[in-house]
Amino acid sequence: MKFYADVHRSKRNGEGFRITYTTDGTTFKHTDGFGEVPAGPGDKLFIDTLPVQHTDGAIELLRRGVEVYYLRRLTLIEKIRKEHKLPKSARGDIKALMSIEERWFRRVTEDSLVMRRMILAYRSLLKTHQQLVNKAKSLSESGRITLKPVISSIEKQMGEMAGMIAEEAGKRYPVYNRLVGLLGLNGNPSALEALAEVLVLPEWASWRRTKNYFGLWRRDRKTRFHRSRTARQALERLTISIKGYARGKELKEVLKTIWITLKARRPGRFQPDGEKTQKAGAADSLHLSPL
Secondary structure (H helix, E strand, C coil): CEEEEEEEECCCCCCCEEEEEECCCCCCEEECCHHHCCCCCCCEEEECCCCHHHHHHHHHHHHHCCEEEEECCCHHHHHHHHHCCCCCCHHHHHHHHHCCCHHHEEECCHHHHHHHHHHHHHHHHHHHHHHHHHHHHCCCHHHHHHHHHHHHHHHHHHHHHHHHHHHHHHHHCHHHHHHHHHHCCCCCHHHHHHHHHHHHCCCCCCHHHHHHHCCCCCCCCCCCCCCCHHHHHHHHHHHHHHHCCCCHHHHHHHHHHHHHHHHCCCCCCCCCCCHHHCCCCHHHHCCCCCC
């Protein structure tokens, strides 16, 4: 059985999320968590987005044997809604979701959900750290001294979180430890975290789609490809830690090393420059939704 769900902000305080779901597009039900969706082994759940707050509920469904998929590009909902003249509501969004082909959804795993939650926590610390560093630059000497302990505390938390991410990635993705050695990342917490992001975010379905996902397309021509900004930032952090700078050539070299390592056990699949082997069509522009 197929379930379709729309995740939207709760009207009560705007901070929580409410889930509206259906199986037939006629009868709709509501719940506060994915764990309450009555899906069982063999069923499929298609959702528009998966907030990190619902990670545990999604994992519960996966352990029940339910296949969980989320939409790669949220802009598709608005497009379909306009084409079918559907209302801008939870029910309208679900009906639009039901009209979208399955190839536009990405199936999630427990590994990817666990890593995603940890990566988002690290990003939050990274963002706060950058804001404080920028703020300190505009302050007087006494102001910078006041902020220094706070910045140091966040840096310590970032180091600890990066270590946890590296350890978890090594358990869930065997190739991670091999890449750490190949890229020479031992002892560099920031680089270890960046590698985990780069490894977990894309689907690695083809070299062309992977390059596009990281924004590594030629800039002398117009393109409609959409890149992941967060994935690109992670690749830049990783490349800087390895080479000291991050130009297009260096970014591509690091990404290709990861690609070759991932595809080494799948003969015939790796063709880094054989983009003509990729089937033409809309699938070329598929990408993961940003975390």
